[in-house]
Every structure is written in C-alpha cells, then in structure tokens.
Amino acid sequence: MENLPATLLNLSLTGYVLGAVAGVLFLRAEKLANIFTFGCASMASLCGVVSSVMVLVTGAAAANQSVQLLPSLIPYIHFTIRVDPLSAFFLLIVSLLGFALSTYSLGYAKGFFGRKNVGVLGAFFNALLLATVLTFVADNIWLFLIAWELMALTAYCLVTFDHEEAETRKAGVLYFIMAHIDAGCVILGFLLLFQASGDYSFASLHDIGAQMSSGKRDAAFLLFLIGFGIKAGIVPLHIWLPVAHPVAPSNVSALMSGVIIKTGIYGLIRVLFDFLGTPPLWWGVTMLTVGTISAVLGVLYALMEHDLKRLLAYHSIENIGIIVMGLGAALMFLHTGHTVLAALALIAGLYHTINHASFKGLLFLGAGAVLHATHTRNMEEMGGLIKRMPQTAFFFLIGAVAISALPPLNGFVSEWLTYQALLQGFGTTDSLMRLIFPLSGAMLALTGALAAACFVKAFGITFLAQPRSKQAEQAHEVSGSMRFGMGVLAAACVALGLFPTQFVQLLDPLTQQLTGQQISAQLSLANGLVLASLTEKSGTVSTLGISLMFVCLLPIPFALWLVFARKSKTRRGPTWDCGQRGLTPQMEYTATGFSKPIRMIFKALFRPRRDVQREYEFSPYFATTIRFESHVEEVFERRIYQPLQILILRVSRQIRALQAGSIHAYLLYIFVTLLSLLLLFAR
Amino acid sequence: MNLDLPALLAQTALLLLMAPLLSGLIKNWKAKLQNRRGPRIWQPYFDVVKFLRKDMVISEHASWIFLVTPYVVFVTALSAGLMVPMITAHAPMSLFGGALALVGLLALGRFFLALGGLDPASAFGGMGSSREMTLSAIAEPAMMLAIFTVAIAAGSTNLSQIVLASHGPHWKFLDPSHALAFAAMFIVLLAETGRIPVDNPATHLELTMIHEAMLLEYSGRYLALIEWGASIKQLVLMSLLANIFFPVGLAADATPAAFGLGLLFLVAKLVLLAGAVVLVETTNAKLRLFRVPDLLSVAFMLGTLALVSTFLF
Known part of the structure; x- marks a missing residue:
C-alpha cells in the first residue's frame, strides 16, 4: 500500500503512452481512435489525480524518492523521476484538467470526423499530457529538458492542427520561435547551475545558489525569468499566447491555458524557491512589478477582443500576472526572513494557480462548445445562446463569476489571500519599498473589476439577448460527454471556492518544503468554516458562510411576495422599442460597443483608430452602405x-x-x- | 464561533427599514435646496409597496438571468450590510468577511445587474451595463487604496477591528492619512451610489443614464427589490464611511440605553453625510461620461496620498 501513489503514477504514464500509441494505430479508424486515445487519457489522468492527492494528504514517502524511469545507455544521463509535494501539486492540476478535458474531447473530437484525422489529434494530445507530467516529476536536468522540449514540439503540432488556415500556420511559427527562445534561456540557466553543482540531479541543486557568486546567481535568475516567463506568458514576453492559444482546437486551448503555461510557474517556483537560495530583494520586486503589469495589461487587452477565445487567452496573461504577484511577494518575504508571510503569499499564488486551471479550463471548454455549435469565434455573431444551450451557459457563467473574483467562488478566495499577503507585507520593512505592496493591491483591484466588466461582456454578448446571426439561431446543446467535462471543472470551481481551509491543508507539505513553515492551522478558524489571514484579528472570510447567508436571506423577498404581491400577475411582453416596430438583433449592444468607454479612457495605451466610410444618396443621413473598421494598436x-x-x-x-x-x-x-x-x- | 442571533435580526431589520428612509431624506432635502417642495421623506416606502403590488411585464427575450438578478442584488446588498458595524462596533457577520468581502459582494450584485441589463436585448440596457462596469472598474482601485489605508493602520481588514482601532486612544480622523482616505472614499461613494456628478438618480433621460438604464425593463415587484437593494447598498456604504472615520457613539456595552444612544448617533452621522451628499448634488452639474474618470483619478490620487502619509507620519 505504501507504494500505491508511485504505482498509480506509473499507471498514469503508461496510460498516456498507450493512448498515444492507440492514436497512431487507429489513424484510419476515427471512431476507435477517438474512444481509445481519449479513453486512455481520461483513465490515465484519473490515476494521476488519485496519486497526487495521496501524496499531498499522506506525504507518501515512497513517491518522494528518485526512481529510475528508464534504463539509460549514456553514463551521466539518468531518466529519474520523483514526486515531492511541489511536483504532486502540479501533477494534481494537470491530471484534474486532463480528466475533464479527455472526457470532453470524446464528444468534441466527433466534430472532426470525416474532416480531420482524429488519431493524430488523440496521439499528440496524449503525448502532450505525458510530456507535461514528466516536466512536473522530472528529477534530473536532462529529463526535465527533454520533457520540456517534447512539450513544446507536441504543443506546436496541436496548435497547427488546423494547418489549412494561414492564420494557424503563422501562429504556429510564432509559437515555435518563442518556445525555442524560452528553451534556450532555460538551458543556459541550468548550465549555470550545473557549473556550481557538477551534477545533473535536482537533489544536488537544492540551495545551490548559496555556492554561486552573486553575479552568476542574478544571471541565472534573469535567464530563468525570461525562459519560464515566455512559457507562462508574462508581459512583455506574452505575444505568442493570444495568437497561438485561440487557433488550436478548443480542448487543446484549454489544456494550454490551463496547464501548459503553468509549467512556467512550476519552473519559476522550482528554481527560485528550491535551487537559488535566499533571494536578494530586487528579485521579488521585479516579480511583483512584472506580475502587476501583466495582470493589468492582460485584462485591458482582453477587454478589446471580440474573438471569444482570444479574449480568454488574454485573461490567461492576467491570471498568470496575479500568480506571479503572489510569488514575487513570497520572494520579498523570504528576503526579509518573514517565512510565515512567505508561506502565505506562496499559498495565495499556488491557490490561484489551481483556480486558474479550473476556471480557465472551464471557460475554454465553454468557448469550444459555443464554437462547436455556432462555428464562429466572433462574439458579434452570437447571442441568445442561453436558451439554446442552457447547460453550457450555466457552466460558462460559473467560470465567469469565478474568474471575476466574485464571492463565493474560488477566484475570490485566492485573490483574497493575495490581498492579505500584500497588506501584511506593508509592515515587514521600513523602506519606501513597502509602498509597492498596497499599490500592487490597488492594481489587483483594478484588474478584478476590469475582469468583471470583461466577463459581463463575454457572457452577456455571447449568451444573452437575441441571436445576432443565423448560426447562433440554429445552435444546439452539445453532447453529454462535453457537458460532463465542463461539469467536472465547474464542480471544482465551486468546491475550491467553498472549502478553502480544507484545501489549504493539502498545501502544508509544499510550504514546508519551500519555506519551512506550515500555516494551514493558522489559516483555519471555527472548524474550518472560516478562512483567516494568519490570525483572527487580521482578517477573516468565509465563503461557505456567505453562501449560507444568501440562503438564509432569500426567504425575505418571498415573504414580501406573500404579503404584498399575492394578486399581482406576470406576463411576457416585448422589450421597449421606443415605438419602433420591434427590436432587431442589429439594435443590440455589441461587444465592441460595450468596451468603448474603456477604449476611450485608456486611449493612451490602445491608440484606437477607426475608419468609417459611408456611401449615401441625397443626404448623409440616408446612408446606403457603411463600412466601419476599428483597430487597437498592439504596443509590444x-x-x-x-x-x-x-x-x-x-x-x-x-x-x-x-x-x-x-x-x-x-x-x-x-x-x-x-x-x-x-x-x-x-x- | 457563537452567533449572536438577536443582533443579526436587529441589524437585518435596521438595514431593511432604514434604507428607504435615507433615500427619502436625500430626495426631500435636495428638493428643498432647489426650491421645490419635493416628495415626503416616507415616499420610498410607499413606492416599494406600490411596486410590490403591481403586475410585472417581463421581456420576451429575457432568460432566467433576468429573473434571478433582483434576488442577487437584494441579497448581496443585505449580506454586505451584515458585515458593517452600525450601532455597535461588532458587526454580526464580521467573522464571515471584512472590507474585501464587502467589496466582492457589492461587485457580485453589480455583475448580475449588468447582465440583467443586457438580457432583454435593448440597447439602453447594454449602454447602462457598459458604463456601470467601466466606472466601477475605475472606482475600485481608489476605494481599495482608501480601505488599505485604514486596514493597514488597524492591522486588519475586518471592519469591526478597523472601527475598534480608529476608536482607539486618539481620534484617528485627525491623522492626515485618514482624512485623505475619507475624501477618496467620499468620491467613490458618489460614484457607487450613482449620484451627481457621476450619474443622475432622478433622470430617465435616455442618453445620460447609467444605473437607471439597466433597470429600464424591470417592473413590479422585481423593480421594488432592485430599488430597495440599491438603497440598502447606499445605506451600507454610508454607514461604513460614518463608522470607520467617525467612530463616536458606538454602543460600548449590551444595554438598551447604549443601543439607543448608538442608534441615535448612527442616525445623526448618516444625516450629516446625507447633507454633504445633497450639497454636492445641488451645487454640481452632472459630468460628461468621459470626464468622470478624471474625478475618479482624483480619488485614486487621494488614496495614494493617504497611503504615503501613513508612511510619513
């Protein structure tokens, strides 16, 4: 039994390999390929979920040992893996998302039947999951780099799956270039570390920074920041992300936005907290600043999009920014020796990492369902889908509320923790530097509020009001397996939102490993009902309590109906149309119109440009045709x-x-x- | 954790009953200052009852989002109110959330209200939603900076703790940081409650309205619920301002006399604050939509200065 997590992990890896092989075997039998590839992937990821949870709950020592995965012929190259708590946490993320995505794909890939080769899609999908898992569990520089490169290549093949379109090919090339700049920086960074340790195993790299000269340490920090930053999509290294994520098939977009960019976060945590030792102050300051800028710019550019998937891709940049803010604050606390606060900030970042995986995965799957049903990514051609796809709409709404950091769902919890970490950071130093904490907090508030605006737009324009096109009018609800995939992630969003103290307990071994502190007991009050920021005095919140409050207060309106409104009737009528003859979808507010005030307010950044050409007869008031074009400059x-x-x-x-x-x-x-x-x- | 049920019920009742009165008071005084007779201060109660009895017409384009929005707006405002200290320094639900949860709850209500505006497929609703979400996004950082200033001074985001801390040995309002934070919060209050110079609560003039545009399709009891929710939100924000920055007269012990005195002080503070709002509303004109960000960035700067002065003094 002691070995169960390790066995399950091996099963999981084997499952992915089998899935990839099945994809190649059934290249010409699409139905079999669909069932076998995605079936294998979902089983394999289920094993991964169980394995990682077991490691986090029991701290299973068997998994936390270096294991030779494959015998190697070259003397100094070892393919060893090890599941320490940090790896287990990221293994949980990839497996959870992998499970939801694989079941979703069973239905989604049917859309490719007769059009594209599902075997290829399934094989690469499995290979990508395998490479990602290996990246997280690798215990050796060689295996890590091989998995890293395999991940980049398989992801490239999936991004360019629809290679018939020029846009996709172009996106693929950009992704390919950026992925290799990133790999180059990571390799150079590891070379610097290897120079000091003389060994390729991760165990020998632990705290290696203490033996390096400060110049080399800083160089390594910068190389890793650029390398992993490209993968994570930190501004200004993000440019590939909003181009490459949307063109991939939606299940792959969800995987890339939900997990693949998290490999960058994993790399940063591994290197900064495990390898490089006590950081100088400016590392934390750089991370916090870069994170803040990414968060604000990510959401601002997201607001300008009316392509549903590009909008979501820009939101990934925003959320990565929020995660990096947490990590940056943690680094600053490590510098000043406040390890408890460092643990708090780290928890905030990690919590947001798994939250982002669940809600962004959910939203991309929702976008995929919409794309499946309407065959367009352009929000201006959607509308009214809530009546045609009620369940998809409901799941998308959960994701939208979660990503907008609204209580009681999970986005709120992790942002609350981030605020608390930033606020408590103010007291840790006397220098002017402490102003950076509340100011980034204010920017986080701006980000949250803009994200809410963006998702009012995304949900409202896509799902509400009248359909704006024929396709939207004829849309239909998607298949059961796709709804199941979305349901799993929606449930994860709700559970992570309502039970934060229970989840934080899982993170104890992680913070113990990286900061030497376990703080979940200090974060939990009233038998885990209330989340506290270290002490009861410094601030508490209870999402479960808030939900209970909602339930208890809800009878008030109904009591009012009983007392006053017993005789009143309800009828359906047309929307007020100013006395015209009926509203047409053309009169509705558009996504572009919705974000116009923000475009105007931030015009120094966006430099909006518009061309209006009208042709008219007799008088300009009676235009026969109008051509409207609007552009936003992409500064970077x-x-x-x-x-x-x-x-x-x-x-x-x-x-x-x-x-x-x-x-x-x-x-x-x-x-x-x-x-x-x-x-x-x-x- | 022990739940103080009487206090909980009392504060719920207080929020429900006092909110329309505050709106009525502001409307009445505003009319007086503008040489009109104006509606009675009890008018909002009659309005709510009238709306509750009326039949409802619901747009045929609307979905269930439109139907749940009134409940969400009402319940979130009320829950937020239960986290704010009103008569005593101890808010009944302060354990369940502090300043950050309050901001989040109000944002949740706003999120649904904006969706409810888009749902009936009318351009007015979309216009209102777009403007409301934009302006609230610009107001949010200013509000957070002001909250951070007091939270840092108190070492807590818990509103009861903040009030207790500013109650402390000397009156914190004399601190420059608190005075500046108050100024920032006051501007945010005007924006959040849809007051002139940001929005005009009295107008249904199509092209200038913000909050009202989102409600255009609501009628009958749902309209009553949303209007009531909006006035509760106003009461919550004003009591927050009153009690954080002027924590005088809060009931110190659990005697009826102390509670009575606390209520009296609360009413007095709210009346003063309402007077200030009325003065601003009467002496200013509504700003053009794209001038409002300037006002809110003033609030943001005030918030930043408040923070910097925590650091300096």
Missing part, C-alpha cells in the same frame, strides 16, 4: 518585436554574404578558425 508587437525582427533580419542578411557557396572560401574559414583557436588556447 509594434514597439518592441517589430524593430527587433527588422534588426535580426538585417544582421542575418549581412551574415549571408559569408555563405557565398564557394568551397574554397569555406576551407579558408575553417583554416582561419583553427588558427585563431590555436593562437588563443594553445599557449
């Missing part, structure tokens, strides 16, 4: 990446002159290189 693309791209192209054009095609010239290069190397090193 225009101001950073485009100049960089131009520069790189120019330099490579210069270098191309060297490659003249003459073998004599090449021989000369070799000779000169050899000679100069000899001169340099052979003294």
Whole structure:
C-alpha cells in the first residue's frame, strides 16, 4: 500500500503512452481512435489525480524518492523521476484538467470526423499530457529538458492542427520561435547551475545558489525569468499566447491555458524557491512589478477582443500576472526572513494557480462548445445562446463569476489571500519599498473589476439577448460527454471556492518544503468554516458562510411576495422599442460597443483608430452602405518585436554574404578558425 | 464561533427599514435646496409597496438571468450590510468577511445587474451595463487604496477591528492619512451610489443614464427589490464611511440605553453625510461620461496620498 501513489503514477504514464500509441494505430479508424486515445487519457489522468492527492494528504514517502524511469545507455544521463509535494501539486492540476478535458474531447473530437484525422489529434494530445507530467516529476536536468522540449514540439503540432488556415500556420511559427527562445534561456540557466553543482540531479541543486557568486546567481535568475516567463506568458514576453492559444482546437486551448503555461510557474517556483537560495530583494520586486503589469495589461487587452477565445487567452496573461504577484511577494518575504508571510503569499499564488486551471479550463471548454455549435469565434455573431444551450451557459457563467473574483467562488478566495499577503507585507520593512505592496493591491483591484466588466461582456454578448446571426439561431446543446467535462471543472470551481481551509491543508507539505513553515492551522478558524489571514484579528472570510447567508436571506423577498404581491400577475411582453416596430438583433449592444468607454479612457495605451466610410444618396443621413473598421494598436508587437525582427533580419542578411557557396572560401574559414583557436588556447 | 442571533435580526431589520428612509431624506432635502417642495421623506416606502403590488411585464427575450438578478442584488446588498458595524462596533457577520468581502459582494450584485441589463436585448440596457462596469472598474482601485489605508493602520481588514482601532486612544480622523482616505472614499461613494456628478438618480433621460438604464425593463415587484437593494447598498456604504472615520457613539456595552444612544448617533452621522451628499448634488452639474474618470483619478490620487502619509507620519 505504501507504494500505491508511485504505482498509480506509473499507471498514469503508461496510460498516456498507450493512448498515444492507440492514436497512431487507429489513424484510419476515427471512431476507435477517438474512444481509445481519449479513453486512455481520461483513465490515465484519473490515476494521476488519485496519486497526487495521496501524496499531498499522506506525504507518501515512497513517491518522494528518485526512481529510475528508464534504463539509460549514456553514463551521466539518468531518466529519474520523483514526486515531492511541489511536483504532486502540479501533477494534481494537470491530471484534474486532463480528466475533464479527455472526457470532453470524446464528444468534441466527433466534430472532426470525416474532416480531420482524429488519431493524430488523440496521439499528440496524449503525448502532450505525458510530456507535461514528466516536466512536473522530472528529477534530473536532462529529463526535465527533454520533457520540456517534447512539450513544446507536441504543443506546436496541436496548435497547427488546423494547418489549412494561414492564420494557424503563422501562429504556429510564432509559437515555435518563442518556445525555442524560452528553451534556450532555460538551458543556459541550468548550465549555470550545473557549473556550481557538477551534477545533473535536482537533489544536488537544492540551495545551490548559496555556492554561486552573486553575479552568476542574478544571471541565472534573469535567464530563468525570461525562459519560464515566455512559457507562462508574462508581459512583455506574452505575444505568442493570444495568437497561438485561440487557433488550436478548443480542448487543446484549454489544456494550454490551463496547464501548459503553468509549467512556467512550476519552473519559476522550482528554481527560485528550491535551487537559488535566499533571494536578494530586487528579485521579488521585479516579480511583483512584472506580475502587476501583466495582470493589468492582460485584462485591458482582453477587454478589446471580440474573438471569444482570444479574449480568454488574454485573461490567461492576467491570471498568470496575479500568480506571479503572489510569488514575487513570497520572494520579498523570504528576503526579509518573514517565512510565515512567505508561506502565505506562496499559498495565495499556488491557490490561484489551481483556480486558474479550473476556471480557465472551464471557460475554454465553454468557448469550444459555443464554437462547436455556432462555428464562429466572433462574439458579434452570437447571442441568445442561453436558451439554446442552457447547460453550457450555466457552466460558462460559473467560470465567469469565478474568474471575476466574485464571492463565493474560488477566484475570490485566492485573490483574497493575495490581498492579505500584500497588506501584511506593508509592515515587514521600513523602506519606501513597502509602498509597492498596497499599490500592487490597488492594481489587483483594478484588474478584478476590469475582469468583471470583461466577463459581463463575454457572457452577456455571447449568451444573452437575441441571436445576432443565423448560426447562433440554429445552435444546439452539445453532447453529454462535453457537458460532463465542463461539469467536472465547474464542480471544482465551486468546491475550491467553498472549502478553502480544507484545501489549504493539502498545501502544508509544499510550504514546508519551500519555506519551512506550515500555516494551514493558522489559516483555519471555527472548524474550518472560516478562512483567516494568519490570525483572527487580521482578517477573516468565509465563503461557505456567505453562501449560507444568501440562503438564509432569500426567504425575505418571498415573504414580501406573500404579503404584498399575492394578486399581482406576470406576463411576457416585448422589450421597449421606443415605438419602433420591434427590436432587431442589429439594435443590440455589441461587444465592441460595450468596451468603448474603456477604449476611450485608456486611449493612451490602445491608440484606437477607426475608419468609417459611408456611401449615401441625397443626404448623409440616408446612408446606403457603411463600412466601419476599428483597430487597437498592439504596443509590444509594434514597439518592441517589430524593430527587433527588422534588426535580426538585417544582421542575418549581412551574415549571408559569408555563405557565398564557394568551397574554397569555406576551407579558408575553417583554416582561419583553427588558427585563431590555436593562437588563443594553445599557449 | 457563537452567533449572536438577536443582533443579526436587529441589524437585518435596521438595514431593511432604514434604507428607504435615507433615500427619502436625500430626495426631500435636495428638493428643498432647489426650491421645490419635493416628495415626503416616507415616499420610498410607499413606492416599494406600490411596486410590490403591481403586475410585472417581463421581456420576451429575457432568460432566467433576468429573473434571478433582483434576488442577487437584494441579497448581496443585505449580506454586505451584515458585515458593517452600525450601532455597535461588532458587526454580526464580521467573522464571515471584512472590507474585501464587502467589496466582492457589492461587485457580485453589480455583475448580475449588468447582465440583467443586457438580457432583454435593448440597447439602453447594454449602454447602462457598459458604463456601470467601466466606472466601477475605475472606482475600485481608489476605494481599495482608501480601505488599505485604514486596514493597514488597524492591522486588519475586518471592519469591526478597523472601527475598534480608529476608536482607539486618539481620534484617528485627525491623522492626515485618514482624512485623505475619507475624501477618496467620499468620491467613490458618489460614484457607487450613482449620484451627481457621476450619474443622475432622478433622470430617465435616455442618453445620460447609467444605473437607471439597466433597470429600464424591470417592473413590479422585481423593480421594488432592485430599488430597495440599491438603497440598502447606499445605506451600507454610508454607514461604513460614518463608522470607520467617525467612530463616536458606538454602543460600548449590551444595554438598551447604549443601543439607543448608538442608534441615535448612527442616525445623526448618516444625516450629516446625507447633507454633504445633497450639497454636492445641488451645487454640481452632472459630468460628461468621459470626464468622470478624471474625478475618479482624483480619488485614486487621494488614496495614494493617504497611503504615503501613513508612511510619513
């Protein structure tokens, strides 16, 4: 029994491999491929869920040992895995989401029958899950990097699954480039660590930062921040994310936004809290600042989108920002030696990580269901779907409330913890630096409120009012397995929202491992009903209590109906149309119109541009056709990446002159290189 | 955890019964200052009862979101109110949430109200929702900074703890940080309760309304519920301001005399605050929509200054 978690993990890994193999075997039998690939994936991830929960609950020691996964022929390369609490936590995230997504995919992939090869989709889907799991459990630099690269490649294949469209191919290339800049930085970072440790195992890297010179440590920090930051989608390294996530099939988008970007967070936590030792102050400050900027800009750009999946992708940047804020605060507390507060901030970040996985996975699945039913991602062509797809709408609403950080769901809990960590941070130092905590808190408030605005738009325009197009009018509810997948994640959002103190207990081994403190007992009051921020005095909240309050207060309106409104009748009538002859969908508010005030208020950032062309007869008031175009400038693309791209192209054009095609010239290069190397090193 | 049931019931009743009175008072005084006779201060009670008895017409485009919104608005405002200290420093539900939960609950009500505005497919509703969500998003950071200032001074986000702390040895209002935070919160109060210069609660002029635009399709008892919920929200925010920044006269012990005195002080503070709101409403014109962010950024700056001065003094 002691070995059960490790066995289950092995089963899980085998399941993914089997799923991938099944995909290849059934390339020409799409129904079998669908059942076997996604069936294997859901079974495998279920094993992963059980295994990781067991590790977190019991602290199973058997899993927390280095195990050789495969025999290796090369002497210093070992494929070892180990499930310590940090790995177990991320294993839980990928497995939970993997389970929901695989069952969802059973229905979703039917949409590809006869059109695309489901076997390929299933095989890569399994391979991606396998690579992600390996990334989280790898106990060795080699295995980690191999899994990292495998993840990037399989994700590329899935992003470009609809490769017939030029947009998708372009997104794929951008993703590919960014993924390799990221891999390059990570490799360089690990090389620096290896230089100090002389060993490839993660165990030997523990606290290695203490043995490194501060310059090398800072260099490693920056390399990892860029490398893992690209994967996580931190501003300004995010540009691939809103391009690549939306074009992938929706189950893959959910996986990428829910889990794959979390590998960046995992890498940051692993390196910063486990390897690099006590951080200098500026690391935390950098992380907190970058996180805050990502959060605010992510949500602002999300508001400008009317492509449902791009909107969700930008929200991933926002949420990653919130997570990084928690991590940054934790680093600052570690610097000042406040390990209890560091544990609190770390819990806030980790809690938001699993929350984001559940609600963003849910929302992407909802968007996938909508896409499945209407064949469009453009919100301006949706509307009225709540009547045609009631359950999908309900699940999407849960996700929307959760991501907007509204009580009593899970987004609120993790943001509450983040606020508490930031507020308590104010007292930890005397320097001016302490102003950074409340100011980022204020920006977090701005982010939360803008996210609420964005999801009023996303839900309201997509699901409410009248359908704006034929497709939306003819939409239908999606299949049972897709609704089940969404239901699982919706249930996770509710459970994580209502039972925070119970969940925080699972994080105890993690904070023990990374900060040396266990604080779940201090966070729990009144038998776990109330979440406290370390003490009862410094602030409490109870989402379960709030929900109970709702239930208890709800009879008041009904009592009023009994007393006063017994005779009143209810009838349906048309919406007030100012005396015109009926409202048409064209008269409804649009997504673009909804976000106009925000576009105007933040116009210094967005630099909105619009072209209106009208053709008219007799008088401008009787236009025959109107053409309206509205653009928002993508600052980072225009101001950073485009100049960089131009520069790189120019330099490579210069270098191309060297490659003249003459073998004599090449021989000369070799000779000169050899000679100069000899001169340099052979003294 | 021991639940003080009498206090809970008393505060619920207080919130329900006092909220319309406060709205009536503000309307009446505003009329007086503008040389009109104005409605009686009891008028909102009659309005609520009248609305409750009326038949309802519900838009044929509306879904269940439209139907649950009134309940959500009402219940969230009431729950938020139970976390705010009113007569005593101990709010009945302060264990279940403090300042952050209060902001979250009001945001939940607003979220649904905005969805309810979009649901009937009318452009007015969408306009109202869009503006409401935008302005509240701009107001939120200012409000949080002000809350942070008092929370940091008290070392707690729990509203009862904050009130107790500012009750402390000397009157904190004289601290520059508290005075600045009060100014910021006052501006936010005007925005959150839809008052001039941000929104005009008296108008149904189509193109300028914000809050009213979202309610346009509501009628009968649902309208009563939303209007009542809005006035409860106003009462909650005003008592919050009154008790955090002027924590005088709160009942110290559980005797009827102390409670009576506490109630009297609460009414007095609310009346003063209402007077200030009325003065602002009468002496200012409504701002153009895109000028409102300027006002709210003033609030934000005041909040930042409040924080900085915690640090300096």
